Amino acid sequence: xxxxxxxxxxxxxxxxxxxxxxxxxxxxxxxxxxxxxxxxxxxxxxxxxxxxxxxxxxxxxxxxxxxxxxxxxxxxxxxxxxxxxxxxxxxxxxxxxxxxxxxxxxxxxxxxxxxxxxxxxxxxxxxxxxxxxxxxxxxxxxxxxxxxxxxxxxxxxxxxxxxxxxxxxxxxxxxxxxxxxxxxxxxxxxxxxxxxxxxxxxxxxxxxxxxxxxxxxxxxxxxxxxxxxxxxxxxxxxxxxxxxxxxxxxxxxxxxxxxxxxxxxxxxxxxxxxxxxxxxxxxxxxxxxxxxxxxxxxxxxxxxxxxxxxxxxxxxxxxxxxxxxxxxxxxxxxxxxxxxxxxxxxxxxxxxxxxxxxxxxxxxxxxxxxxxxx
Amino acid sequence: xxxxxxxxxxxxxxxxxxxxxxxxxxxxxxxxxxxxxxxxxxxxxxxxxxxxxxxxxxxxxxxxxxxxxxxxxxxxxxxxxxxxxxxxxxxxxxxxxxxxxxxxxxxxxxxxxxxxxxxxxxxxxxxxxxxxxxxxxxxxxxxxxxxxxxxxxxxxxxxxxxxxxxxxxxxxxxxxxxxxxxxxxxxxxxxxxxxxxxxxxxxxxxxxxxxxxxxxxxxxxxxxxxxxxxxxxxxxxxxxxxxxxxxxxxxxxxxxxxxxxxxxxxxxxxxxxxxxxxxxxxxxxxxxxxxxxxxxxxxxxxxxxxxxxxxxxxxxxxxxxxxxxxxxxxxxxxxxxxxxxxxxxxxxxxxxxxxxxxxxxxxxxxxxxxxxxx
Numbered sequence: 001x002x003x004x005x006x007x008x009x010x011x012x013x014x015x016x017x018x019x020x021x022x023x024x025x026x027x028x029x030x031x032x033x034x035x036x037x038x039x040x041x042x043x044x045x046x047x048x049x050x051x052x053x054x055x056x057x058x059x060x061x062x063x064x065x066x067x068x069x070x071x072x073x074x075x076x077x078x079x080x081x082x083x084x085x086x087x088x089x090x091x092x093x094x095x096x097x098x099x100x101x102x103x104x105x106x107x108x109x110x111x112x113x114x115x116x117x118x119x120x121x122x123x124x125x126x127x128x129x130x131x132x133x134x135x136x137x138x139x140x141x142x143x144x145x146x147x148x149x150x151x152x153x154x155x156x157x158x159x160x161x162x163x164x165x166x167x168x169x170x171x172x173x174x175x176x177x178x179x180x181x182x183x184x185x186x187x188x189x190x191x192x193x194x195x196x197x198x199x200x201x202x203x204x205x206x207x208x209x210x211x212x213x214x215x216x217x218x219x220x221x222x223x224x225x226x227x228x229x230x231x232x233x234x235x236x237x238x239x240x241x242x243x244x245x246x247x248x249x250x251x252x253x254x255x256x257x258x259x260x261x262x263x264x265x266x267x268x269x270x271x272x273x274x275x276x277x278x279x280x281x282x283x284x285x286x287x288x289x290x291x292x293x294x295x296x297x298x299x300x301x302x303x304x305x306x307x308x309x310x311x312x313x314x315x316x317x318x319x320x321x322x323x324x325x326x327x328x329x330x331x332x333x334x335x336x337x338x339x340x341x342x343x344x345x346x347x348x349x350x351x352x353x354x355x356x357x358x359x360x361x362x363x364x365x366x367x368x369x370x371x372x373x374x
Numbered sequence: 375x376x377x378x379x380x381x382x383x384x385x386x387x388x389x390x391x392x393x394x395x396x397x398x399x400x401x402x403x404x405x406x407x408x409x410x411x412x413x414x415x416x417x418x419x420x421x422x423x424x425x426x427x428x429x430x431x432x433x434x435x436x437x438x439x440x441x442x443x444x445x446x447x448x449x450x451x452x453x454x455x456x457x458x459x460x461x462x463x464x465x466x467x468x469x470x471x472x473x474x475x476x477x478x479x480x481x482x483x484x485x486x487x488x489x490x491x492x493x494x495x496x497x498x499x500x501x502x503x504x505x506x507x508x509x510x511x512x513x514x515x516x517x518x519x520x521x522x523x524x525x526x527x528x529x530x531x532x533x534x535x536x537x538x539x540x541x542x543x544x545x546x547x548x549x550x551x552x553x554x555x556x557x558x559x560x561x562x563x564x565x566x567x568x569x570x571x572x573x574x575x576x577x578x579x580x581x582x583x584x585x586x587x588x589x590x591x592x593x594x595x596x597x598x599x600x601x602x603x604x605x606x607x608x609x610x611x612x613x614x615x616x617x618x619x620x621x622x623x624x625x626x627x628x629x630x631x632x633x634x635x636x637x638x639x640x641x642x643x644x645x646x647x648x649x650x651x652x653x654x655x656x657x658x659x660x661x662x663x664x665x666x667x668x669x670x671x672x673x674x675x676x677x678x679x680x681x682x683x684x685x686x687x688x689x690x691x692x693x694x695x696x697x698x699x700x701x702x703x704x705x706x707x708x709x710x711x712x713x714x715x716x717x718x719x720x721x722x723x724x725x726x727x728x729x730x731x732x733x734x735x736x737x738x739x740x741x742x743x744x745x746x747x748x
Contacts, residue, residue, distance in 0.1 A: 113539045124536065157535030158748075162498065162528035165487045168563030173547060176562060188550060189542030192566035374532075374748065 058242035072213040077109030080130035084137040085268040087249035087259030139363035168195035198229040201241040214241035254287040290338035301334035317348040432616035446587040451483030454504035458511040459642040461623035461633030491563040514733035519743035542569035572603040575615040588615035628661040664712035675708035691722040
């Protein structure tokens, strides 16, 4: 299968990221841009070195402003609708690195109406439950509460709705039809929604009464929302938000599509999974680039490029390039067996989750610190 | 001209209210219903006696519930966009009578985004200005702050947006297209808007955690909004709101259309007009049912049915039926001249405005009492 689909609501197929870059009209992160970032960060995050974050919009503008002393703020988010899995964490971990490295504010949006509006059976009781759960995962990653602001659409609509109206006045039905594929049978809340997703890109500027550049780290499927946002914000007197975009963490089943909570739950590793569950999922479901017998594997070697366990190490769990290269070489040569590769991943994931789950428990008493004062 | 048009955004032509009743599918207020209302109010407001309020939906249900001890609340509103004129006051004066007579709560909505979304050149700075001005007019009418709650859409979106999302999930683009004539080039805020107008019809029930019947006194052009609201609310577990609907106060130019702030300002009498302005407007612009010469008038008599001054007395300024009848007879017989009729109206309007303007000044310090606590 060579076809693929990437929209804010569906990711499927074998994604050709080069073609996607062209389709979406984003820029690839090239060496020159990475060097420029490195000037300010001294070290490059492994997700940049390995092009897990592979594309951007307007990073040149953002760094120009930064170098003039005009600091940016970060904006990312999560639409509460289910458990957080490793695929969600990827851009958030990178966002935390950006916050720490550049010492900037982060506005984290929880659009708790989005899934309610777009999913038939979803109730606000459900999104409220998942909002509470999902906030714990974000806090557990260690964001600084002094510089991190949770923006919850239904709770903070008093701040957001008026600004969303300004955006929506510039968006016609034709535009959401062509951008998101909405139709005559779409509900009017879903039609309005993208205006709410635009708001965090300029709300901090409204509140500060001066323009602050915005950088949105996000998975590339959200680009259509922000493309529309970028078209409109200058008309309202605001900067276009810059963005830095990552690929998808694949599901356990193989390197096509993205890890998703809505597909079969054994295809995703959730932050609340036990060590036994992780072990079982990886051993049983993680697609392997190995050969069918040990002898054949020793002789022909494995293919790390399609091996999900290797990809998780590359994208999330092995920051050390040398160690990763060693694993790559050993697996490719046949020196390392699939079971051994999986064992490395399982250990890494469980070590991460042990800490994450402990922080998640502590996070319960910290939520208040992240909420907008009313 | 026999054609007419009545939508929430346009009222024009010689309105045939009987045909409108059929078109909209509302019920006429008949004698039996007025008698039933009178059982609870001892006296009938002149706007009921004279069928200025002429139609309703579900008054039977509302009174059934009331007689069972299930009190209703009132909901009406004003989209801030300009000065308040006499046409706006008509349903509000009646609403105050309902509040006083039935001793019930009133939720008064100020949808300060509506005109922003529907009018090209309207800015939020403008609607904010008119919001402040318009609140003074409502307060000046003497509503009880203990039982009256101002719901301002952008300010109170923290209470309203989530509820509006629930409504909007049940409204498709096709529905707003056919109900309001919106199209592909309509903006997404305008498409979403009617859901916000639905909210006050059930928000008090949400806050009270029990169902409270709702009665909406309003001019008949707003019926399409509430027709949609009535279709949807039962699906959300709420009562359909009842409504009681009035005709339009005509502009000074004649009994077609409605008094409107957006048409030429000499066609409307504003609450901030000076006595001189009122005198000039009535004398110069108020369409007269009189004859062209005094002699002819004495002989043939005037026509009070098309005389705007008489209609203002009938609809707003002369509560005494006997006095009104006397004016009718005298004008019709030719005993009363147009100038004399106009003088009566001018005196009534200016007496009313003198008190209203004094209350309007005092109202500035009372606004806070009417706002929702946050």
